[in-house]
Structures are given as C-alpha cells and as structure tokens.
Amino acid sequence: MEVVELVERVSGVGENDLAARIRRGERSALREVYDRTQQRLYRFALAMAGNADEAGDALQETFVQLVRRPEQFDPARGSIEAFLYGVLRNRLRQQRRQRRDFVQEFDWEECEETGDETLLEGMLRSAQVELVREAVLSLPTHYREVVVLIELEETSYDEAAEALGIPVGTIRSRLSRARGLLEKKLQEGGAKR
Amino acid sequence: MKLDDLLGRYREELEGAQAPNLEHLFAPTQEVRGGGRRAWYGWAGLAVAAGLVLMVFLGPRGAEEKKPVVAAVKAEVVAPEVVVAQPERTVVAKRSVVARKPEVERATFVALAEMDMLPEPRVYQVVRVSVDEARLVGLGLREARLASGRQVAAQVLLGEDGIARAIRVLGEDRD
Numbered sequence: 001m002e003v004v005e006l007v008e009r010v011s012g013v014g015e016n017d018l019a020a021r022i023r024r025g026e027r028s029a030l031r032e033v034y035d036r037t038q039q040r041l042y043r044f045a046l047a048m049a050g051n052a053d054e055a056g057d058a059l060q061e062t063f064v065q066l067v068r069r070p071e072q073f074d075p076a077r078g079s080i081e082a083f084l085y086g087v088l089r090n091r092l093r094q095q096r097r098q099r100r101d102f103v104q105e106f107d108w109e110e111c112e113e114t115g116d117e118t119l120l121e122g123m124l125r126s127a128q129v130e131l132v133r134e135a136v137l138s139l140p141t142h143y144r145e146v147v148v149l150i151e152l153e154e155t156s157y158d159e160a161a162e163a164l165g166i167p168v169g170t171i172r173s174r175l176s177r178a179r180g181l182l183e184k185k186l187q188e189g190g191a192k193r
Numbered sequence: 194m195k196l197d198d199l200l201g202r203y204r205e206e207l208e209g210a211q212a213p214n215l216e217h218l219f220a221p222t223q224e225v226r227g228g229g230r231r232a233w234y235g236w237a238g239l240a241v242a243a244g245l246v247l248m249v250f251l252g253p254r255g256a257e258e259k260k261p262v263v264a265a266v267k268a269e270v271v272a273p274e275v276v277v278a279q280p281e282r283t284v285v286a287k288r289s290v291v292a293r294k295p296e297v298e299r300a301t302f303v304a305l306a307e308m309d310m311l312p313e314p315r316v317y318q319v320v321r322v323s324v325d326e327a328r329l330v331g332l333g334l335r336e337a338r339l340a341s342g343r344q345v346a347a348q349v350l351l352g353e354d355g356i357a358r359a360i361r362v363l364g365e366d367r368d
Contacts, residue, residue: 031219042212047203056213067218132203151200152207183196 019075022066030067033080038063040081040153041088047148048092050137054099058091078162085163089145096141135185143178150175248305248333302350302359303334314352321348323366334362 021029041062045055065087066073073083136147149160150171161168323344329335346366350359 027219027221031216034215034219038212038215043207043210046210047207052210059212060215060218063215063218128199129203129206132199133206136203147200152204154204179196182200186196186199 016075019073019080022073022080023071023075025067025070030063030070033066033084034063037081037084041084044085044148044153045088045092047133047136047152048089048141048144049095050133054092054095058088058095061091062088078165082162082165086165089164093141131186131189132182135182135189138185139178139181143174143181146171146174147178147182302348302361303332304359305332305357311352311354311356311358314354314358316353317358318351318353319348320351321346321363323347324360324362329362332360334360 346363
C-alpha cells in the first residue's frame with residue numbers, strides 16, 4: 001500500500017535523504033513524491049470538494065506550493081504526505097470560502113450503462129453513490145476529513161491522525177460521530193427520494 | 194442498505210477517478226536555464242558584432258546623428274578644459290595663432306558609437322593625440338578616398354575609467 005510504503009521509507013535512512021532532497025527542491029525528489037501521492041491526494045480532494053474541477057485545482061496548487069516552497073516541509077514535524085495533506089486541506093478550505101456553491105446537482109444525463117449492469121441497475125447504483133456523496137459532503141469539514149481518510153481511503157487511524165495533525169483518540173470520536181450523522185442523512189435522503 | 198455497503202460503493206467510484214496530470218510541474222529546469230544563458234551570450238555577441246559593423250560602415254551618418262549630444266557635453270565639460278589645454282587660443286598678441294582659432298572651433302567632438310553602453314562619467318579629461326588618418330576612416334570621420342596616411346592631431350574625451358567617449362579632429366599634426 002502506498003501510504004505504508006511511504007511511512008516505511010520516512011522512517012528509514014534513505015528517506016532522510018529524500019527529505020533533504022525535497023527541501024533542496026530537487027526535481028527528481030519532488031517528482032517521486034508526486035508519483036506516490038497524487039492519486040490518494042486527488043481522491044481525498046474529490047471526496048472533500050465534491051467535484052473534479054475544484055479537486056484538480058486544489059491538487060495543482062498543492063504541488064505548485066511544494067515546487068515553489070519545498071523548504072516549508074519539515075521532516076521533524078511529520079511525513080511529506082502529512083505535509084501535503086495539510087496544504088491540500090488549506091487549499092480546499094480557501095476554495096470553499098470562495099465558492100459557496102460547491103455542492104453540484106446530480107446530472108442524470110451522465111448516467112450510462114456500464115459493464116454487465118442494466119441501465120436501471122446502473123442508475124440505482126449511481127443514485128446510491130450520489131446519495132452517499134451528498135451525505136458526506138454535507139458533513140462538517142472536520143468530520144468529513146475523517147470519513148474520507150478512514151472510510152473511503154482506508155488509511156489507518158495512526159496515518160489519519162498524522163495527516164490531520166490530531167490525536168488518534170480524536171479520530172475515533174470524530175469518526176463515530178460522523179457515522180451517526182451519515183446514517184441520519186442517508187435515512188432522510190432515502191425517504192425524500 | 195447498510196452504511197458500510199454504501200460507503201464501499203462510493204469508495205469504488207472514487208478509485209476510478211483519475212488525477213489530472215501535473216508532471217509538467219516537475220520537469221527539470223537546468224537545461225532550459227543553461228540554454229537560455231547560452232542564447233543570451235549568443236545574442237549579446239551578435240549585438241556587439243552588429244555594432245562594430247555599423248560603426249565601420251555607417252560611421253559618418255551615425256556621427257552626424259550624435260552631434261547634438263556631443264555638443265551638449267562640450268558645452269558643459271569640455272570647452273573650459275580645451276581652452277586651458279591650448280593656451281594659444283587665449284593669446285591675442287599672436288596673430289598667426291588667432292587666425293587658426295576658427296578652424297579649431299569648427300571641429301566638434303564626435304561620440305564613439307559603442308560608448309552609449311558605458312556609464313556616463315562624472316569627470317571628463319581631454320587628451321591631445323596624434324592619429325593615423327587611416328584610423329579615422331574606420332571611425333567614420335574620414336572618407337577612405339581622401340585618406341592619405343598622414344598623422345592628424347585630435348583631441349580625445351576620456352572618462353574617469355580611461356575609456357574614450359568622443360574624438361575631435363584638429364587637423365594635420367605638424368609636430
């Protein structure tokens with residue numbers, strides 16, 4: 001798994017070299033970080049923002065900041081991935097403040113038949129996914145971050161705690177609370193539909 | 194359907210999402226910088242060469258265009274020193290010298306073309322020199338067909354850095 005590999009490398013001697021190379025702004029080191037983390041960071045951004053444009057913008061700004069100010073990464077304070085999560089979360093918050101209409105309406109025209117699914121099954125599946133997506137998006141940010149990392153990205157509690165900069169106990173309590181809110185939202189949403 | 198199942202479906206959807214390609218952000222820049230620097234040297238060299246060619250072939254016209262600027266320099270800085278450097282111009286008793294004065298007055302300093310690139314000196318110095326007339330052809334101050342290879346007297350306007358900024362031809366050097 002990508003995060004596990006990264007954490008292992010951070011704890012190793014070789015990773016200290018990588019951290020130093022990152023701080024010096026060596027393109028090869030930055031590219032290595034990008035290759036390892038971009039997909040996970042993008043999925044996080046997508047689940048947090050709710051649309052691909054905003055997620056793509058936030059991801060680009062995150063890596064631009066890494067390229068322009070690599071010295072901001074301090075290996076003593078955490079892994080490079082935790083640093084990037086922090087930058088990405090800040091970008092998403094800024095975007096959210098700028099664009100209040102961040103929740104888009106579901107486009108039924110985009111529902112297409114996929115694989116062996118019938119059109120109806122595909123629509124139902126998309127509708128269910130959309131229901132969850134909207135429920136996740138409706139959560140307060142600090143709950144949504146925990147749900148995205150733990151439930152959607154399947155990161156460990158320790159990794160999530162490092163990425164968000166909060167204790168593991170807080171992760172557990174926020175996740176428990178967030179799941180309760182999600183169930184409530186989904187019941188309300190299912191009843192409306 | 195249970196919450197975990199719904200979250201699982203959403204997770205599957207997210208896993209299919211493709212991040213935008215940002216590889217261009219990590220492209221190496223050294224080669225580009227080096228190329229740019231080399232290109233700059235190349236253009237600078239070309240500009241200097243072009244300047245020299247213009248100075249040789251278009252010298253007279255360039256010199257004429259620069260006259261107003263040189264005249265201003267002369268009025269502010271050069272004229273007093275020239276008078277001091279040539280005491281004969283101040284001696285009224287010697288009629289022969291007085292007769293040569295208009296000839297000296299008619300000549301004017303001509304800026305050397307490439308000197309525009311140098312910083313303007315705070316202090317000027319006028320030095321009298323003897324110059325091979327053939328060199329004046331190269332500076333655009335003589336037509337080649339009229340150059341006879343004799344030595345001519347001239348005054349050179351030097352900056353504090355010792356580099357000549359302008360030249361004024363006085364006439365045949367009789368010394």
